Each structure stands twice: as C-alpha cells, then as structure tokens.
Amino acid sequence: MAGKRRFNYKTKEGLQGYLFILPWIIGFIVFTAGPLLFSFAASFTNYNVTSQMDFIGLSNYEKLFSGDQLFWTSLYNTLYYVLFSVPLTTAGAILLSALLNRDIPGMRLFRTIYYLPAVLSGVGVYLLWMQLLEPGTGMVNTVLAWFGIQGPNWLFDPEWTKPALIFMKLWSVGGGMLLYLASMQGISKSLYEAAEIDGANAWQQFTRITIPMITPVIFFDIVTSLIGGFQIFQEAYVMSNGEGGPVNSMLFYNLYMWQKAFEAFDMGYAMAMSWILFVIVFALTIVNLKLAPKWVHYEGGGK
Amino acid sequence: MKRFKWVPVLLILMLVLSGCNGFTKGGSGAEEVEAEGDKVTLDFWTFWGSEIRRPIIEQIIEDFNNSQDEIEVKHTFIPWGDIWTKELAAIAAGDPPDVVINDINATALRGKNQQAENLSKYLEEDDISGDFYEELWNATLYEGDSYGIPFNTDTRxxxxxxxxxxxxxxxxxxxxxxxxxxxxxxxxxxxxxxxxxxxxxxxxxxxxxxxxxxxxxxxxxxxxxxxxxxxxxxxxxxxxxxxxxxxxxxxxxxxxxxxxxxxxxxxxxxxxxxxxxxxxxxxxxxxxxxxxxxxxxxxxxxxxxxxxxxxxxxGGGFVAEIPYGAENPDASWEFIKYLTGKEAQEYWAVKNFDNVANVEASESAASSDEFDDNGKMVYELAVEAMPQTMLTPVPLAAPDFTTLVNPEFDNVYLGKKTPEQAMKDAQAAVEKLIEQNAN
Structure with a gap:
C-alpha cells in the first residue's frame, strides 16, 4: 500500500466515481461522441464510405441551401408533421389520461386497452395501418362511409398522406398517457377538496389545478416528442417503399438523408444534412428551455 | 472492510475488458475464414430466406461444396431491408463477406465507389461474358470492367x-x-x-x-x-x-x-x-x-x-459479386462461376420459376419437364422477351434521380400539371442534379 497517502479523501472519491461511470464514458466516447465528431468532419468532404474522402469545404452545405429542391421539400414535410403531431398527441394524451384518471369500476381494463397500441410498434403496425387506410376496402373509410362521409384516398393522395401518418400516431398516444396518468395521480387530493369548497367546477379544477400541476410532464413530453418528431423515418420508409410517397409528400428529412447516404452513397452530403437537422433541433430545444420557466410549475417553487 | 475496497474496481475492470472483447471478436475476420483442414470457408450473403427460395439456394451451395474439396461455402441469410447497408458497413470496416447477391442496376456505381472487386483479371483467364444476356452483362460494367456476374433477372x-x-x-x-x-x-x-x-x-x-x-x-x-x-x-x-x-x-x-x-x-x-x-x-x-x-x-x-x-x-435482376477487400477472392470467383454456370442456373430457373441470366440455362429451362403446359408457355415467352428487355442501370451522374422524376408523373395523374409541363420540369430538375453532382 505504497500509494496510500497519494490522494486525499476527496480526490479519491472523485476518482472512484469516474471509475464507476467509466463503462458509460467509454461507450459515449467510442459510440456517440466519436461518430458525432467524425460525421461533422466528414460533412465537409465528399465521403462515400468506401473510396473517397476529399475535403470540399462548405460545398455540401452550399448545395443544400442553394440548389436542392428536395431538401426544402423534405424539411417542409418534416416541419408539417412536427407542427401537427406534437400538439395533437400531447393534447390527446392529456385528455385521455384525464378520462382514465377516474374512479369507476373496470378502469384498469380501459387503461390497458388504451395503452396496448403503445406496446405494439414497428413495421407490423405500419402494415396494419396501410390496410386500415386502404381507400376502397379499408376499415377507416368503411366506418366513415357509415356516416355518409366519402373518405379520402389517404396514402395515395399527396394532400392526405401526412394527415394519415399523424392520425396513425394518435392511435398510440397511450405511451404519453401513462406519464400523465402517473403525474395526475401524484396531485394532492387536498387541492381538489379546497377547490371544491371554494365552488370550482370540474373544468375549472382541470384547468387551474390538474394542468398546472402536470406542466413538468407536459414540458418533458413536448421536448422529447419534438425531437422524436423530427426523426420520423420508419413510417415513411415502410409505407412508401422507401421512395417518399405520391409527389414526395412523405419524403421526410431523415428519409431523404437515408436515400442520399445509402442509395446515392453521398455520405458527406447526408452528414451535412444531419448537422443541419441537429442545429434546428438544438435551437428549438434551447427555445423550449428558455420558455419553460414562464409556464412550467415545479412544486416547491425553488429553482 | 478495508481489504474489499478494490472489489468494485475489479468488477469494473472486468466489465470494461469484457466490453473490449466484443471488438476483438468482430475485428478478426481471419478466424471466420479459418481453414478446416486445407479448406477455405466462404461466407455467402443472400436475402433469400423464404421457404421456397432458401432450400433451392442451399441445395446449389451443397452441390458446389460436394463438387470439390477445397472450398466450403456457408450461407448467411440477411433480410432484404438490411443486407446492403450491412454489407457497406462490413466493407468499410474491412471485414466483408466473400460473396454477396446485390442489385444489378447499381453494379457500376459500386464498382466506381470501390465497394466491389474488379473481376476483369478473372475474366481475362476465363471469359464467361458471352454466357449471359448482353443487356445484363453491360449493366455490370464500369469503365469496361465487370464488377459482378449476373445471376437472376426478370422481365414484364x-x-x-x-x-x-x-x-x-x-x-x-x-x-x-x-x-x-x-x-x-x-x-x-x-x-x-x-x-x-x-x-x-x-x-x-x-x-x-x-x-x-x-x-x-x-x-x-x-x-x-x-x-x-x-x-x-x-x-x-x-x-x-x-x-x-x-x-x-x-x-x-x-x-x-x-x-x-x-x-x-x-x-x-x-x-x-x-x-x-x-x-x-x-x-x-x-x-x-x-x-x-x-x-x-x-x-x-x-x-x-x-x-x-x-x-x-x-426488367431488373441481381448479380453475385465479391465485396471489396474480401479475404479469398480466388475462391469467391470459383463459387460465383459455379453459381452462374449452366447447371446451377437451370436448377434455380426450374425450381423457382424464375428467369436466369445464363442464356443456355434459360433456354434449356424453357423445355424442362418439370413445368406443366401453362408453365412452359409462360416460361418460353419470358425467354423470348429476354433479349428485348431493357434494364435501367443507376446512372453514375445522378444515382437518385427518380425522386425528382416520379413526383412529376404523380402530378399529372392527379391533374395538377399538364404532361408537357411535368416533363419539362422533370427534365430541368434532373439536369440540375447532374450539374450539382458534377461540382
């Protein structure tokens, strides 16, 4: 034990702490930070994975902004999707959890039923929805027809492909619901009792107590689903056969990036695209964090 | 308690080391192509995993393995959606499989990007180019050299x-x-x-x-x-x-x-x-x-x-190719020659009712006794159609141009553009893409 006195207690504890998180640090450096930096560097090259990697300056970025019509199409499609799907799924999840946060018999069953779609995921669900959304024989249009509504051509009509995807996403609000439900059950009953004594009705209780009390979860949900929304890929890849659907209406940002990377093998260009997306998402998240203190209520009040 | 204080450190070291083990395992491709006796083992990637296709390709592999005693081919099934992105990653990592079935239309692009091995040195010794439909063979060429041998094909x-x-x-x-x-x-x-x-x-x-x-x-x-x-x-x-x-x-x-x-x-x-x-x-x-x-x-x-x-x-089709940097290209070539030879091709054609690239095999499959009358009728017509079947190889100047062209066709059917306007816009968009890619 020669080195017994080399470190004082604090340094030693610190070192041990680092030692404990070493597996994560190594993983982060090797599998996240490394590729991240590599992709940043390679976005200034004509990297194609196998044979070339020459520095070409800002040329990739220049091309993206000045001449690539599909870059703007894909960005528009993605923004459209995020703009509608994030508020809708958030509102949907809150409403649903408010409904499921009641004491009536059989509630567990309902909760399970509504949560179930969130458990199912991936390609199987998309294929299922492609059948449901079939214009002629699909369930969705059949049900609409019962009410005398002539359903749209969903995945074949460029005006309806994105709404169709958003509609599909709403089906699985159960995942968000679970978070809200947990948070709603944590709200102290005394608040509601006090409100009741003061004569507040159910709507007032919902807007003045429930919503403010769950704002931290709403905030979390908005931030994560915003980031998730920008990464939409699988749905469009499966439902349009990797091609982007009618009139490129399902050509989302990540799908276009994938095409550039793995069909045209223009990996440098795709990496430049990924950095632009990173900047957009990063900026939006910063804005979110800056706005948060104005509406997010943390119990205890202290920050 | 003092003597136990290094236990967590040891545990962590073990974790870290076991993590590293993952690297060595993936990195040493040499082990996979390990010689069994004197035999060379080849890893052959296909996306043919269906209950119809898998037994057929595996039978062909078995026949090849039994036909000689120097090369042993192992079949690896990788789903359609993954196979070529995985292959690309394996090539970049310097540890590719030995033979891969790949899309014929992008063969030249892979040749240009050094994803596939140039086969001309084998073809100089062993010119098999005449065995295949010309249109298919031409699709495998980049600057006059072939980067893959046509396997199967189709027509409409x-x-x-x-x-x-x-x-x-x-x-x-x-x-x-x-x-x-x-x-x-x-x-x-x-x-x-x-x-x-x-x-x-x-x-x-x-x-x-x-x-x-x-x-x-x-x-x-x-x-x-x-x-x-x-x-x-x-x-x-x-x-x-x-x-x-x-x-x-x-x-x-x-x-x-x-x-x-x-x-x-x-x-x-x-x-x-x-x-x-x-x-x-x-x-x-x-x-x-x-x-x-x-x-x-x-x-x-x-x-x-x-x-x-x-x-x-x-039509389209697939080639058998040697990924760039494969360990035993000579052995891979031997296997590819067998795969695209008359015997294997005819077996594939007859069992799958599929069009094959080898002309002789294609023609003799048409008269196979395994087909019924209707089958013969269809297959004969398919063989007749083959020489008049065009491929649309991925253009090197703009590999992903279809994303620009197809939406314009959609616009016409939706009544949003006149055919004249749509074709004009599509032409301009593709010209612009080529110009951009040239810089």
Whole structure:
C-alpha cells in the first residue's frame, strides 16, 4: 500500500466515481461522441464510405441551401408533421389520461386497452395501418362511409398522406398517457377538496389545478416528442417503399438523408444534412428551455 | 472492510475488458475464414430466406461444396431491408463477406465507389461474358470492367384472360400487339353496370410503373450512357399523355379499388376475371397456378407503341459479386462461376420459376419437364422477351434521380400539371442534379 497517502479523501472519491461511470464514458466516447465528431468532419468532404474522402469545404452545405429542391421539400414535410403531431398527441394524451384518471369500476381494463397500441410498434403496425387506410376496402373509410362521409384516398393522395401518418400516431398516444396518468395521480387530493369548497367546477379544477400541476410532464413530453418528431423515418420508409410517397409528400428529412447516404452513397452530403437537422433541433430545444420557466410549475417553487 | 475496497474496481475492470472483447471478436475476420483442414470457408450473403427460395439456394451451395474439396461455402441469410447497408458497413470496416447477391442496376456505381472487386483479371483467364444476356452483362460494367456476374433477372409480359376475350368477341389466340389494339381490346373487354365497372379491360399502371411504358416507347433510359438527360423526349411525353388518358378513362376511384384488391394476393381481380389483361413478371404464373388453377389465360409480349417500334420490356435482376477487400477472392470467383454456370442456373430457373441470366440455362429451362403446359408457355415467352428487355442501370451522374422524376408523373395523374409541363420540369430538375453532382 505504497500509494496510500497519494490522494486525499476527496480526490479519491472523485476518482472512484469516474471509475464507476467509466463503462458509460467509454461507450459515449467510442459510440456517440466519436461518430458525432467524425460525421461533422466528414460533412465537409465528399465521403462515400468506401473510396473517397476529399475535403470540399462548405460545398455540401452550399448545395443544400442553394440548389436542392428536395431538401426544402423534405424539411417542409418534416416541419408539417412536427407542427401537427406534437400538439395533437400531447393534447390527446392529456385528455385521455384525464378520462382514465377516474374512479369507476373496470378502469384498469380501459387503461390497458388504451395503452396496448403503445406496446405494439414497428413495421407490423405500419402494415396494419396501410390496410386500415386502404381507400376502397379499408376499415377507416368503411366506418366513415357509415356516416355518409366519402373518405379520402389517404396514402395515395399527396394532400392526405401526412394527415394519415399523424392520425396513425394518435392511435398510440397511450405511451404519453401513462406519464400523465402517473403525474395526475401524484396531485394532492387536498387541492381538489379546497377547490371544491371554494365552488370550482370540474373544468375549472382541470384547468387551474390538474394542468398546472402536470406542466413538468407536459414540458418533458413536448421536448422529447419534438425531437422524436423530427426523426420520423420508419413510417415513411415502410409505407412508401422507401421512395417518399405520391409527389414526395412523405419524403421526410431523415428519409431523404437515408436515400442520399445509402442509395446515392453521398455520405458527406447526408452528414451535412444531419448537422443541419441537429442545429434546428438544438435551437428549438434551447427555445423550449428558455420558455419553460414562464409556464412550467415545479412544486416547491425553488429553482 | 478495508481489504474489499478494490472489489468494485475489479468488477469494473472486468466489465470494461469484457466490453473490449466484443471488438476483438468482430475485428478478426481471419478466424471466420479459418481453414478446416486445407479448406477455405466462404461466407455467402443472400436475402433469400423464404421457404421456397432458401432450400433451392442451399441445395446449389451443397452441390458446389460436394463438387470439390477445397472450398466450403456457408450461407448467411440477411433480410432484404438490411443486407446492403450491412454489407457497406462490413466493407468499410474491412471485414466483408466473400460473396454477396446485390442489385444489378447499381453494379457500376459500386464498382466506381470501390465497394466491389474488379473481376476483369478473372475474366481475362476465363471469359464467361458471352454466357449471359448482353443487356445484363453491360449493366455490370464500369469503365469496361465487370464488377459482378449476373445471376437472376426478370422481365414484364402481358397476361390476358382468354375466356374474357371470347366473351367480348375477340380471338383468344390474338393478343393485342400495339398500344392502339390494347386500347381497342380494353374498351371491348370493359363491363360496365351503370357508372360502375364490373370488369376493367386493362389499366397499364397495374403491375408496372410509368417508367416501364416510357422504356417500351422510347427504348432509352432517362439518363443515357453519355449522361445526357433523356426525360423530356417526344416518345416519353406521348407515353405520359397516353397513360393519363387511361387514368381518365377509369377514374381514380375505380383504379384505387382495383389496386387495393391486387395487393392481397388471393383476391387479385385478374384471378376472378374482373380484370382482363395485366402486365406482370413471368413469375406471376406461380400465383395463378396456386390461387386460380382453372383460369384460362394466355401470355404475350408487351405491346409496342406502334408497329415496328419494338416490344421492349423492362426488367431488373441481381448479380453475385465479391465485396471489396474480401479475404479469398480466388475462391469467391470459383463459387460465383459455379453459381452462374449452366447447371446451377437451370436448377434455380426450374425450381423457382424464375428467369436466369445464363442464356443456355434459360433456354434449356424453357423445355424442362418439370413445368406443366401453362408453365412452359409462360416460361418460353419470358425467354423470348429476354433479349428485348431493357434494364435501367443507376446512372453514375445522378444515382437518385427518380425522386425528382416520379413526383412529376404523380402530378399529372392527379391533374395538377399538364404532361408537357411535368416533363419539362422533370427534365430541368434532373439536369440540375447532374450539374450539382458534377461540382
């Protein structure tokens, strides 16, 4: 034990702490930070994975902004999707959890039923929805027809492909619901009792107590689903056969990036695209964090 | 307690080390190609995992393994969606498989990007280029060198319902030969009840896309071999106008409802007689055989735009290639030669009812005793169509140009653009992409 006195207690504890998180640090450096930096560097090259990697300056970025019509199409499609799907799924999840946060018999069953779609995921669900959304024989249009509504051509009509995807996403609000439900059950009953004594009705209780009390979860949900929304890929890849659907209406940002990377093998260009997306998402998240203190209520009040 | 204080550190070290072990395992490809005795082991990647295809390719591999005692091939099935991205990663990591089945249309692009090995040194010793259909062979060339050997292929032919022909007063032995006849026959074959169709005679975009008819009319790809953009050509524009007229004839709703039925295999309206003619791959016959064995049908070459224009059809296919940096290219070449040789090709053709790249195998499969009469009829016609079948290899100047062209066709069918405008815009967009890629 020669080195017994080399470190004082604090340094030693610190070192041990680092030692404990070493597996994560190594993983982060090797599998996240490394590729991240590599992709940043390679976005200034004509990297194609196998044979070339020459520095070409800002040329990739220049091309993206000045001449690539599909870059703007894909960005528009993605923004459209995020703009509608994030508020809708958030509102949907809150409403649903408010409904499921009641004491009536059989509630567990309902909760399970509504949560179930969130458990199912991936390609199987998309294929299922492609059948449901079939214009002629699909369930969705059949049900609409019962009410005398002539359903749209969903995945074949460029005006309806994105709404169709958003509609599909709403089906699985159960995942968000679970978070809200947990948070709603944590709200102290005394608040509601006090409100009741003061004569507040159910709507007032919902807007003045429930919503403010769950704002931290709403905030979390908005931030994560915003980031998730920008990464939409699988749905469009499966439902349009990797091609982007009618009139490129399902050509989302990540799908276009994938095409550039793995069909045209223009990996440098795709990496430049990924950095632009990173900047957009990063900026939006910063804005979110800056706005948060104005509406997010943390119990205890202290920050 | 003092003596236990290094226990957590040891545990962590173990974790870290076991993590590192993952690296060494993946990194040493040499182990995988380990010699069993003197044998070289090859890793062969395909996406043929279905219960029909897998046993056939594995039988071919077994036959090869038994035919000599120097090379042992192992089959690795990787799903369609993953195989080529995985291969790319493996090549970049310097540890690729030994032989891979890949898309024929992008072979030149892979050659250019050094994803596949140049095969010309083997071909100099052993020129097998003449064994394959010319169009297929040419698709494997980059700057005159081949980067993959054609394995299987396909084409598009016209299936028609003979009973429906007789019902409509048409000669069932005289399928339509030109676009005009196609329209004339379709009008006769349509059965309408008020506004609703009970039978659709023919709709050109069931089964194939706009591009196939454009190749049929123009015989030139969207970007020719000199990187000239050939999108807005008179023949292609006329094709789009012609297709639009079909779209208007039947209307969006009828087309969608028929298309939906077509997607579920058993309920294909061609089987029930609700669709009288349909363009499909020859392998469509196996579906007829399985789901509608009593259907009285015939097959014909794709009709030509006008007499003398040529019954040009369109196809794709796959090559067997050696990924760049593979460990034992000589052994890989031996296996590829076997795969694309007459014996293996004929076996594949007959068992799968699939078109193969080897001309001799293709022709002798057509007279195979394993096919029934209908099977023979379809296969013979497919072999006849092969020399007139065009491939549309990925143009090196703009590999992903289709994302720019297809939406313009969609715009026409949706009534958002005139065919003239759409073709003009598509031409301009592709020209711009090529110009950008050149910088």
């Amino acid at each position: 032919v016209l299936f028609y319902n003979k009973d429906a022909f007789e019902e409509a007063g048409l000669d069932p032995e005289q399928p339509p030969k030109t676009w005009d006849e196609l329209r004339e026959y379709a009008d006769k074959l349509d059965v309408k009840n008020g506004d609703k169709y009970e039978r659709i005679g023919f709709y050109p975009l069931f089964g194939v896309g706009t591009d196939v008819w454009m190749m049929n009319a123009d015989n030139v790809n969207f970007i020719d071999e000199n990187s000239e953009v050939q999108v807005n050509t008179p023949a292609k524009l006329q094709t789009l106008e012609w297709l639009k007229s079909w779209h208007d004839k039947y209307g969006e709703n009828n087309i969608n409802s028929w298309k939906a039925q077509m997607e579920s295999q058993q309920a294909n309206p061609f089987f029930s007689g609700d669709l009288a003619m349909l363009v499909q791959q020859p392998t469509f016959y196996t579906q007829i055989r399985d789901y509608a064995p009593d259907l009285n049908f015939g097959v014909a070459l794709l009709p030509e735009k006008e007499p003398g224009n040529g019954h040009t059809s369109w």
